[in-house]
Amino acid sequence: YSDFYWFWSFSEINRYMTHMTVQHGDICHTETLGFSGEGRAIRAMKIGSFDGTKPMVFLEAGIHAREWIAPMTAVYVMQQLIENSNSHDLLNELDFIIIPVTNPDGYEYSHASQRLWRKTRSPIANSTCIGVDGNRNFAYQWRYSANACSDTYAGLEPFSERETAIVRDVIAQYGDQIKLYGAIHSYGQYFLYPWGYAPLLIENWEDHDVAGRRFADAIFSVNGTRYTVGNGAIELYPAFGASDDYAAEQGVDISTTIELPGGGSYGFDLPAERIYPVVKETWEGMKELFAFIAENY
Ligand code: 0X9
Numbered sequence: 001y002s003d004f005y006w007f008w009s010f011s012e013i014n015r016y017m018t019h020m021t022v023q024h025g026d027i028c029h030t031e032t033l034g035f036s037g038e039g040r041a042i043r044a045m046k047i048g049s050f051d052g053t054k055p056m057v058f059l060e061a062g063i064h065a066r067e068w069i070a071p072m073t074a075v076y077v078m079q080q081l082i083e084n085s086n087s088h089d090l091l092n093e094l095d096f097i098i099i100p101v102t103n104p105d106g107y108e109y110s111h112a113s114q115r116l117w118r119k120t121r122s123p124i125a126n127s128t129c130i131g132v133d134g135n136r137n138f139a140y141q142w143r144y145s146a147n148a149c150s151d152t153y154a155g156l157e158p159f160s161e162r163e164t165a166i167v168r169d170v171i172a173q174y175g176d177q178i179k180l181y182g183a184i185h186s187y188g189q190y191f192l193y194p195w196g197y198a199p200l201l202i203e204n205w206e207d208h209d210v211a212g213r214r215f216a217d218a219i220f221s222v223n224g225t226r227y228t229v230g231n232g233a234i235e236l237y238p239a240f241g242a243s244d245d246y247a248a249e250q251g252v253d254i255s256t257t258i259e260l261p262g263g264g265s266y267g268f269d270l271p272a273e274r275i276y277p278v279v280k281e282t283w284e285g286m287k288e289l290f291a292f293i294a295e296n297y
């Protein structure tokens with residue numbers, strides 16, 4: 001599919017979202033949720049009826065700038081939900097909020113200047129270093145970190161970053177309606193669930209595990225890609241102040257971090273010809289995940 005032969009720029013993603021709402025205004029609309037540290041609009045695609053009666057799915061991608069396959073996956077999920085009439089049955093059962101590029105300043109910087117940039121681009125008081133790791137900047141089990149130059153710098157306080165405050169506000173606005181939160185990252189082929197700050201299982205970990213296995217099995221049957229399903233701190237590493245734990249603590253029923261496949265020289269820079277196979281297989285997993293939510297919540 002020719003659209004998925006290259007990594008889209010931030011403006012290409014925005015143009016696509018606008019185009020979708022013009023073409024399919026009956027089932028989707030975009031909303032500017034707020035602005036990044038450098039003033040870029042952070043937009044969400046909302047797909048479904050939003051009549052307040054349906055379980056809601058909240059997908060967030062691109063909080064880490066260099067993980068370019070994540071926004072592409074979010075765009076592909078949008079496209080399938082909106083333009084593929086086979087998935088329109090899902091829209092009778094669920095509402096979707098998708099933020100494809102949560103950290104546009106970092107995303108642009110990773111395109112223009114430094115391919116492996118991870119953090120936001122906000123200046124840090126009393127430091128010459130720039131940027132906060134968005135996925136260490138959430139309020140649950142947040143920890144002070146001394147080194148502003150580190151790639152996992154947590155910021156001066158939780159939600160110091162406009163980008164993470166926007167994610168917080170979506171969760172607060174829809175509250176109990178959000179049944180699935182999915183943070184889309186790369187890389188490593190993991191479906192991770194809470195708690196991620198320590199090797200402790202969330203009380204409904206078995207539901208997370210069933211959901212994760214459905215996701216992983218569906219992906220495996222496309223091309224044999226294997227995912228590891230399990231607790232984030234055990235299967236990958238513990239991380240304080242991450243979005244998955246925050247969403248779970250706020251009462252979202254199923255909260256996951258999905259680590260997509262890697263490639264290239266550094267893992268984050270998979271070659272463009274891998275985009276389509278990855279987004280396509282991931283969509284098969286996503287459909288199972290959405291079905292799990294529709295069936296159980
Ligand atoms: O370290 C992260 O933020 C995530 N991995 S990444 O390579 N994309 O940076 C993993 C976060 C998993 N969640 C928790 N451990 N809470």
Ligand code: ZN
Nearest residue numbers: 064067185186
């Ligand atoms: Zn990441």
